[in-house]
Amino acid sequence: MSVDLANLVTSIAQRARAASHVLATAPSEQKNAALAKLADLLPASADTIFAANQRDLDAAAANGLTPAQIDRLTLTPARLEQLAESVRQVAALPDPVGAALETRTRPNGLQIEKRRVPIGVIGIIYEARPNVTIDCAILCLKSGNASILRGGKEIFHTNTALAALVAEALAAADLPADAVQLIPTTDRAALNTLLKLDELIHCIIPRGGESLIRFVAQNSTIPVIKHYTGVCFVYLDEQADATIAESVTVNAKTQRPGVCNAAEQLLVHAAAAPKLLPRVATALIAAGVELRCDAASAAILTEAGIAHTPATADDLKAEFLGLIMGVQLVDSLESAIATINRDSSGHSESIVTTDAAAAARFQAAIDSAAVFWNASTRFNDGFEFGFGAEIGISTDRLHARGPMGLPELCSYKYVVTGTGQIRE
Incomplete structure (x- = not known):
């Protein structure tokens, strides 16, 4: 130098x-x-x-x-x-x-x-x-x-x-x-x-x-x-409203896919997946999203005749920063919480559900800077939070967290x- x-x-x-x-x-x-x-x-x-x-x-x-x-x-x-x-x-x-x-x-x-x-x-x-x-x-x-x-x-x-x-x-x-x-x-x-x-x-x-x-x-x-990555999850609960599930997931993934608060991973409760997943997957694919699915979600989409790609282990915890989304089924709310706390980057997560108790448990237990209920992760943004702007979104725990x-x-x-x- x-x-x-x-x-x-x-x-x-x-x-x-x-x-x-x-x-x-x-x-x-x-x-x-x-x-x-x-x-x-x-x-x-x-x-x-x-x-x-x-x-x-x-x-x-x-x-x-x-x-x-x-x-x-x-x-x-x-x-x-x-x-x-x-x-x-x-x-x-x-x-x-x-x-x-x-x-x-x-x-x-x-x-x-x-x-x-x-x-x-x-x-x-x-x-x-x-x-x-x-x-x-x-x-x-x-x-x-x-x-x-x-x-x-x-x-x-x-x-x-x-x-x-x-x-x-x-x-x-x-x-x-x-x-x-x-x-x-x-x-x-x-x-x-x-x-x-x-x-x-x-x-x-x-x-x-x-x-x-x-x-x-x-x-x-x-x-x-700092925050290193934006591995953000959307979880569709057993009691998710199908219309909200579709709109929130599509928006969180596609509204601006190259930013840190875009959703990268989709979790679906196994009991609701036969009803929810084909509808949400169809909407995502129509928006240009490639779905990388675990075996359980792939089986549902195969039966419904919906295109998808088998996921690797890395795909299910990746930050794609593009029109790709990991998809996997979970058998309970607690399993969703454990998966997110293990594999997310602690940035932004969302639950879609009509069950207020499930939402309260999710928002209390998820260890991320912002946790949403029936809303897109894309709202984790200083402008959207009413701060006028933001200087960054912190996933640290000392001094500042979030926008x-x-x-x-x-x-x-x-x-x-x-x-x-x-x-x-």
Whole structure:
């Protein structure tokens, strides 16, 4: 690695740290002014953004990326408007900074307040999703954190165009330009330097495939908030409503199959499978899904004359990130729970049932970041949860779990007020 590249990355981190001190006490009105400006700039700059995005798409096609990967790269007018709307929603959310989480007065009169404060400097390492550039920038800004963004080479031109708009919005609100910085190179050596700057950067959040996240977690000296994979399950219970079972399963699998909260595995209660499975399988196949089935589910589909593929053991716990779904039968609710807790990645799971007691047991016993009842796993998303946007979905258990919005981007400190007390 060149000395110049190491110095560049270190300088970015140093400037981010200085900007974080300004942001920590920036008033809500000033931060919201920057967000309002950005929300206006996004649709106004559509031609520039789409031109940059097309450069990335042309390269993606030439490099043989899969349809799911290209979909992640693609910005459409609808997706650009959703980005602008997410900015507006974050601007409208309460500012988390300075909120009193807990207060108490000690017998000696000391007043102790536990107060929410920014984490400081957050590095976000991500691959081919342009919305991450905006989502992370706005959430960090609103929560008083400086951010360093390092996107993948597949989306470099789009990210550069979006980062320029963020810089323009910061300048319009008289906030430091270094509050949001994009690493201006895709050289892996720059990432290696970034991950060692623990005296300047307080948290790293990787977003992307398992190999990227494992690389970051294994090479960072900075705390990492992560999820490795999105092996998400839908379980059709013995008392599942057939119409809901069909719609939830198809949506969870096909609405956007290349993302981490898409369902990859389908469990069906054996007693309900003869009725439920042919209907749900037919709908999935009509949507282009290949079904990889265990022996018991394959027997039902064979009798019904429905196409399927025999599953390997790995297929029944895989993250496909495409139009493939593992299918297996279970003989009880408890068996479904045990299977999911063993084979899922702890991300998003759903039960379809009319039995409230079964749903309550499932939601209590499943050890995942989000557990749904009669709803698609695709709702495990910061925007859908009303957070305006998200900086990631954590499957960790310390500090944050699930979609990470503004409160999850804060730490806290104790503010103690006295009248001259001294310790005996």
